[in-house]
Amino acid sequence: MERVTDFKEKHDAKIKEIKYSLFLVRNSPLTILGALIILILILVAVFAPYIAPYDPEKTNILARLKPPSKDHPFGTDDLGRDIFSRVIWGSRISLQIGFTVVFFATAIGTVLGLIAGYFRGWIDEILMRITDMFFAIPSLILAMAISAALQTRSIYTTMLAVTFVWWPAYVRIVRSSVLSLVESQFVEAARSLGASNRRIMFKHILPNSLAPLLVQMTLDLGAVILVAAGLSFIGFGAGPNTPEWGRMVAEGRNYMTTAWWTITFPGLAIFITVLGFNLLGDGLRDILDPRLRR
């Protein structure tokens, strides 16, 4: 038989799949809203130097605690720094923390979850008991303890601390879908062809457990940003002067009765970001739901 060479004909199935996904997205305005928020947030973070009118770390004692105005749309804080610029620069830090933590937590969790669910036996037992230990300790407290133990204060220690408490959740998610997929007939078929364990794990099992993983990752981006902001709020995050949202709220809380803008705008930034990721995650869950797909 000769081959199909026409691009459109060759990728017909993939094109149809994408079209169907877009169709499902179109019918879900909240997903679009979530995606839009995230898109804008990413654009803001990328183009922060061009958008921000002032240097986020430049203090100006003469212009301290100024209410929102034309010059300072979000007002200024107790050291006279422009809150608008700080919120814009803060998006970089939050996204950086969110993506880094979720990336590493997913990478660790996926590999360990695949191993635990695929090989079962003692290795599964050991890995799952370790994750149980992590679940037994409140994650924020554990992250605080790790931050405290690490001595230095920077966004990198925050990332390390949050990643350390975050991966066990992924082990669970991946393991549970591996457990059902291992029994599936196409895995047995792959085994009957002589496929290696690694091939079965990464070619057959992993691609079929991506949907719940992707949803969890999106939802976790919001959750991680919230936890990271919480850590800096209580003083375990970024160092002084860093335009980190949680830290800004913490610094502004002494003035909240007289200068409401010091905490409102960074707080809103956290709120909208987390909301955006949650809306997108919920939407993805619906779109990737196998019952909605053929």
Added chain:
Amino acid sequence: MSDVTYTAEAGDEILRVENLKKYFPILGGFFKRPVAYVRAVDDVSLSIRKKETFGLVGESGCGKTTLGRTVGRLIEPDSGRIIFKGMDITHISQKEFRGIRRHIQFVFQDPFASLNPRMTIKDIVGEPLVIHTNQSDSEIEDTVLELLEVVGLKKEHLYRYPHEFSGGQRQRINIARALALRPDFIVLDEPTSALDVSVQAQILNLLKDLQSEFNLTYLFISHDLSVVEYMSDTIGVMYLGKLVEVGEAESVIAETLHPYTKALFESIPIPDPKFRGKGAAIHGDVPSPINPPSGCRFHPRCPHAMDICRTEEPALKGDSSHLVACHLY
């Protein structure tokens, strides 16, 4: 073919199974110790000749699928021997078995579950080639196209995903995958039981055509005796992990010996409104394979049960072209 024998001559034989046993442990209690065993395959011996179709028939849960899977080492047998092309493959390591795996392929029962939903047809059918050969992507594509043609699919199917196909087409894809490495022996595990009757016939005919084209040997596992009758040169009947009757197909069909096989034949529906069957030919449920009945395992449901059946287990006996395990003979 008049000299079809259960114990085929050595040169003619491709697969021999000797006293194969597989007991699945049931774990219980705090320490997960086995508290009982499911005797899925209990002391089964059979022999399959080159280019023939060995039809293995029996009710659900009688161990026929387990038997098929042990042959391909998808399940490790507990005892007994599996000899493929004169080589004992029972205990060789999975690594050594990889080379033999090329020659033993499977087609599974459920065409909807046996294809990875995230892979295109090209990747599914080409996977055995990726695993076992060093062919380039473009060579694999050519081979896959050839295979698709052989099983009656079109070139534009190459880049589609399994969910875009009907059950019959999916089973064709499964067959194409099983053929990719040019095996000698294919285990067909209920390949048509999930399909419509009309599609069943197409697939069965395809399998027959492929068999003569590629000199294939089939182990055809099914619960449907009429299908087995159509396909097989040799028929083996299993009941509760035991082979109760085995022989040349014509002989088993024409002179059915075991009461269980007779009951199976009687339960094939006859498409004639004037014919009203007597209802179920055998009564009761299949006893538990955890604690099978003493003596002949069929005796609680057998219309001809005698005292000896309750105490003594019958051995397979008869002339080599037709054996039966029953005290009546």
